[in-house]
Amino acid sequence: MSPTPREYNKMSEKAAPNSKLWKNVGMAFLVGGLICTIGQGILSWTQWLGLSQEEGGAVTSIALIFLSALLTGLNRYDDLAKHAGAGTLVPITGFANSMVSPALEFKREGLILGVGAKMFSIAGPVILYGISASVLYGLIIALFH
Amino acid sequence: MAVKTGNYTYLLENTPSVLSFGAVGSKKESEGPLGQYFDVINPDSTFGENSWEKAESKMVQISVEKALSKGHFEPEQIDMAFAGDLLNQCIGSVYGLRDLGIPFVGLYGACSTMAESLALAALFVDTAIAKRALAVTSSHFCSAERQFRFPLEYGGQRPPTSQWTVTGSGACVVGESDTAPYVRAVTIGCIEDLGIKDANNMGAAMAPAAAKTIARYLADTRTRPEDYDLILTGDLGQVGSALLEQLLEQEKIHLQGRHQDCGLLIYDRQQQDVHAGGSGCGCAASVLCSFILPKIRKGTLGDVLFVATGALMSPTSSMQGESIPGVAHLVHLSSSRRRKGVE
Numbered sequence: 001m002s003p004t005p006r007e008y009n010k011m012s013e014k015a016a017p018n019s020k021l022w023k024n025v026g027m028a029f030l031v032g033g034l035i036c037t038i039g040q041g042i043l044s045w046t047q048w049l050g051l052s053q054e055e056g057g058a059v060t061s062i063a064l065i066f067l068s069a070l071l072t073g074l075n076r077y078d079d080l081a082k083h084a085g086a087g088t089l090v091p092i093t094g095f096a097n098s099m100v101s102p103a104l105e106f107k108r109e110g111l112i113l114g115v116g117a118k119m120f121s122i123a124g125p126v127i128l129y130g131i132s133a134s135v136l137y138g139l140i141i142a143l144f145h
Numbered sequence: 146m147a148v149k150t151g152n153y154t155y156l157l158e159n160t161p162s163v164l165s166f167g168a169v170g171s172k173k174e175s176e177g178p179l180g181q182y183f184d185v186i187n188p189d190s191t192f193g194e195n196s197w198e199k200a201e202s203k204m205v206q207i208s209v210e211k212a213l214s215k216g217h218f219e220p221e222q223i224d225m226a227f228a229g230d231l232l233n234q235c236i237g238s239v240y241g242l243r244d245l246g247i248p249f250v251g252l253y254g255a256c257s258t259m260a261e262s263l264a265l266a267a268l269f270v271d272t273a274i275a276k277r278a279l280a281v282t283s284s285h286f287c288s289a290e291r292q293f294r295f296p297l298e299y300g301g302q303r304p305p306t307s308q309w310t311v312t313g314s315g316a317c318v319v320g321e322s323d324t325a326p327y328v329r330a331v332t333i334g335c336i337e338d339l340g341i342k343d344a345n346n347m348g349a350a351m352a353p354a355a356a357k358t359i360a361r362y363l364a365d366t367r368t369r370p371e372d373y374d375l376i377l378t379g380d381l382g383q384v385g386s387a388l389l390e391q392l393l394e395q396e397k398i399h400l401q402g403r404h405q406d407c408g409l410l411i412y413d414r415q416q417q418d419v420h421a422g423g424s425g426c427g428c429a430a431s432v433l434c435s436f437i438l439p440k441i442r443k444g445t446l447g448d449v450l451f452v453a454t455g456a457l458m459s460p461t462s463s464m465q466g467e468s469i470p471g472v473a474h475l476v477h478l479s480s481s482r483r484r485k486g487v488e
Contacts, residue, residue, distance in 0.1 A: 002339070002353065002356075002357070002392070002395075003339065003392070003395070004339075005339050005340030005468075006340075008339040008340065008341075008353065009339075009340060009341070011388060011391060011392075012341060012346065012349040012384070012388060015349065015384050015387045015388050015391070016305070016306045016346060016349065016384050017305040017306065017383075017384075017421075018305065019304060019305055020305075024302070072298050072300075073298075075298060077298060077300050078297070078298050078299060078300045078301075080300065081299075081300025081301060081302070082300075082302060082303075084300075085302045088300050089300065089301075094300065097298070097299065097300045098299060100298070101295070101296040101297070101298040101299040101300075102296045102299070104296065104297075104298055105291055105296030105297060105298065106291075106296070108195070108196045122295070122296075122299065
């Protein structure tokens, strides 16, 4: 008498422990917030140095991407992300990590088919659908503005 | 000569022995409860190589060398090698055995490969096709992650049902001898699929296969769990182990504390952050070859049903939304040639 797939699915859901929702949400809020605060700090500092809002924004993005890539290269970003979850995934640092980590991982397969091809294996869909969505959004604005 | 009993089980009348065995692990395995039992521990998980795949092949090579040297065998004395691993086209085994010149049968049974290879080696020896046969499997956390999941440095969170691929390898030489452990019977499992699609919950995907194989073996041999000291599954982990016991309860088979799982033995789940436990071909292989076989040899364990379980999906089938089929093969290992009270 084996269970049906539907019955077994229920058994398996019952047997599986749940994610620690509140702990994960709390950590994501704190670490994500911290990254954004660091970003705001860099932005304010560059403006204090005399850069415009736009120039300062570019410097902030570059600095956060650099920090994320550096921490990824030093094997530290994933240790932080394990606890932070969406907190390290959603900001621009998560995007940088998703490009640097496959680049590191697949360097053994060579610069073209390894680093070159695999670098976008996680970030690629984000770029594709991000750009597609912005084109669609632009069209809607152009038509109805 | 092996004889079929029931529908799925072969009794090995000549009871081949596991003559010698070797187990290799790395840092995380050495920090677990079984660390002291491994033959070789290399805290450097690259094993001195420049790719994770080569590191895995190196482990295969080391575990085979260890199994051969412990039994004072030369590669020429082995008639057949049964080997497999998780990597595409089983390259862990292929490159690990490349230089040994042993006739090679490559197997893919995912994490069930240790039971599969041991069963075939024992059948070959029992039927006198081979005088000595080798069974070896391996897995490496880093090579498995890059093939099945994400790059190592990618910042993601693992769900609580996920398991940690063991970096390890185990090898057994099977032949005729008067020393335990003996292989008394084997059951080759069927592919079972109850529709689990979550690749982060392999324990649940494999539990039905383990339950079916155990139930079939017990029915074929007309025995009960009480006739065995230990029923050892490969890598069901915490979730799969719970489900196995529930599935067998439904079949009126009560394991009554005789069940253990290699994935739960090899790591300390509380301390080592492995979520639902260990997994991978190397999990069942290294636990068997480091911790279980010596106990059977000494006689502290009498009769053991070794049931390694495999999730037979690929990254392609997962991406295409297919469910995960499981398989489980069973090997009855014993410290004596005859069942207690039967001569």
